[in-house]
Amino acid sequence: MxxxxxxxxxxxxxxxxxxxxxxxxxxxxxxxxxxxxxxxxxxxxxxxxxxxxxxxxxxxxxxxxxxxxxxxxxxxxxxxxxxxxxxxxxxxxxxxxxxxxxxxxxxxxxxxxxxxxxxxxxxxxxxxLKTVPRWHHWSTSALFLALALAGGALLSGRVTVAMVLILIAGGLQTWWWQAGDRRLRASGTTLATATGLTAGKVRAFEPPHTGPNYLTREMVFTVARKHAQKLRLVALALMMVLPLVLLIAPFHHLLALLAVLSHIAGVATARWLFFAEAEHVVGLYYGAHNP
Amino acid sequence: MTQLPETTTCKLGLVIDLDTCVGCHACVISCKGWNTENYGAPLSDQDPYGAAPSGTFLNRVHSYEVQPETGPAQLIHFPKSCLHCEDAPCVTVCPTGASYKRTEDGIVLVNETDCIGCGLCAWACPYGARELDAAEGVMKKCTLCVDRIYNENLPEEDREPACVRTCPAGARHFGDLGDPESAVSQLVADRGGMDLMPEQGTKPVNKYLPPRPKDGWQGEVDVLAPWLAPVAEEPRGFLGWLDRTLEKL
Structure with missing residues (x-):
């Protein structure tokens, strides 16, 4: 997406x-x-x-x-x-x-x-959205709630609660990424079910037009896998590791502010990945997401 | 209202014959031609004569290669437009009530004066049947030519969707798929018509007829073939001399 x-x-x-x-x-x-x-x-x-x-x-x-x-x-x-x-x-x-x-x-x-x-x-x-198998799971709601509660605790200055919730949210985020990588395959939707063509191996031969269209711009966004893995680590470091280090250190308002900013940057990075990595099944019609 | 009707007795839709479609894209052009100047906002193009043309279409033709276990690959042309699903996910996600499914004939439409262009219906559709018009900022989709099929100002033979009317191969059929006696329902029954992405649970009304099995070149091509003497197994004449001379070198 x-x-x-x-x-x-x-x-x-x-x-x-x-x-x-x-x-x-x-x-x-x-x-x-x-x-x-x-x-x-x-x-x-x-x-x-x-x-x-x-x-x-x-x-x-x-x-x-x-x-x-x-x-x-x-x-x-x-x-x-x-x-x-x-x-x-x-x-x-x-x-x-x-x-x-x-x-x-x-x-x-x-x-x-x-x-x-x-x-x-x-x-x-x-x-x-059933059309985006990576999102179509209860854990997406759990993740949004955990991140909101962790970020809110951090902003309201509840240091201990924030540290616990940031750990939980970080763990949930990591699992959500790992499990999410398997959901398109688990959904059972493939180019074969999309086209109903079963006489052999189906391959997208020619798109309907020479350029991009609304559908490909909006829903067939693909991100290089190796960059995605790096960005996941960056997001985790910013949203979880760095704020925890800053909160463990002796309290200072400047450090707390840094922890908040780092957490926000991390969540924003994770949210970028949330969309960029999500595979919409319409991409199959355009030859994307094929194993 | 974006709640779906419980059931519709009449289910107007298309039957698309993947065996017959030749991939000429005439349905794409006639669809754009009719729908850009009739019901609703026009289907705009961006940079149509420039380096990166792009535009809104309600019907697009993909092409797929199918490689069977044995034999040559086959090319299947695959027209795709709104399937007017019975359980249309695009309708229920709409926050404004702009998207709706008609109770009387099951056609899925957008009330463009209510559409805020949030794009969520396009995300909810597994088939890519909805496109947000870049000039109008509202969602466009196949209307099953609702302004043709009931239009008494048109001659009777024109009261069908523009794509069906124009198809030179006869690969597109229009009718009531809720009536088991209708010509389209009979066609679906005879040819094993299928749903696209049945696992998505959308219950599409439009059906696709699978390509018929292709004959091949295996086995005997002609009954007389075994009795015919093979011709020119050894090269003769100038080529024969050339072949022998080059062998010696």
Whole structure:
């Protein structure tokens, strides 16, 4: 799949922002006043900014409001609704903390729950697609949730929780990559089932046209395997190893900031791979992904 | 509404004969010709006369080589457009309700004034049947020429999809695949019509007729062959002299 910068930015940043909102929501002694304002501005900036970025890849962004209508059947519509509900509830909760110094705890719990629901709906946009076997698995949702919780814990300054969650997310990410490499083959979809041609070995002889088209640009993106392996290591080092080293070191705000930036860069790299490595079955018609 | 109808009694669709298709791409051109100037937004081209032409098409013809265990390889031309699936994954993923499947005839359509161009339906389709138009920013797909098949302003013989009307080989057939007595259903039954990617669970309405087994050159070509004396096993004349002389060198 084509790794569109707007979608990578959207899923990475909104995941982190929603993760931070979750921890702010469940915190029994949440930050109030100016400190609270700073935390909520960062969370809303990440979550809201990510959602804004997602509209950049729309062909007709001016009609984006229509996306709230089909929540009964569409995960994308559910995500839009859940995101707005989360931001509204957490906005109220933040107003109580920042302007009135009051902790409306049930509102915080509701907002925390909605934050996780939103991350889950985002993951289901991808995990629902049978056409991309690498994504079509419950572990995709688990990975998105683990990364959001780990990043949120890191941003909210929970050092011990963040270290544990970063380890879990890193392990899950590694397994997701390894298992994902086998899912296209396991799905049973091949050029033979795509064409129904069974009289012999099928080979894509000639594409329908001389140049690329929307389908090949959008869904037949291929990344060199040896680069993918290197990038996986880079992503793991940035999202897991370096932040852990920086967190183990004696606490300093500069080191914590570096840990956060490194983690974000690592998650963004992993998210680039999430798209770049994903094989859409339509690629088979164009002679791609053949073993 | 992006929830699918439970069932549709009428299932309009195409039957494509892979044995007959000659790969002339006439269906591609007639499809683009009709659909760029009728229903919905035109099918735009980008840089059509330049170095990197690209454009929106609702129907494309691939070509595949099939190499049997023995005998020569075969070339199969493979037209592909929307299969108007009964369990269409492109419809249910749509966040705006722009994509829908008609209850009366099962045609899958896009309401272009509701489409936000998110592209998720194209991701959900295993067949590559949907293309986002680069000029309009909305999703385009085969409409089964919904503006021809019911159009009483057209002569009766033209009330079928443009691709079917134009096919010079008779490789494309249009009809109701929900009616077991229809000509297309009979054709599918006779020739063992098949689904593409059945494991994806989309239940496509369009069917493909597999290529018939090819005859080969093995065995006796002619009953009289054994009685015919072989001709010129040894080169004679000038070539014979040349052959003998070169052997001696």
């Amino acid at each position: 084509h790794p569109a910068p707007s979608i990578i930015a959207f899923t990475t940043l909104s995941g982190l922002g929603l993760g931070l909102l979750f921890w702010l929501g469940v915190d029994p002694t949440p930050p109030t006043g100016w400190v609270g304002l700073a935390f909520f501005l960062i969370a809303f900036g990440l979550a809201g900014g990510g959602l804004m970025a997602s509209t950049f890849h729309l062909g007709r962004p001016e009609r984006a409001l229509k996306a709230f209508t089909q929540w009964q059947s569409s995960w994308l519509s559910r995500e839009a609704s859940a995101a707005v509900a989360t931001l509204a509830v957490m906005g109220l909760y933040a107003a109580g903390l920042v302007f009135f110094g009051r902790v409306w705890q049930p509102l915080g719990w509701l907002g925390a729950g909605l934050s996780l629901v939103t991350v889950y709906t985002t993951s289901m946009i991808y995990a629902q």
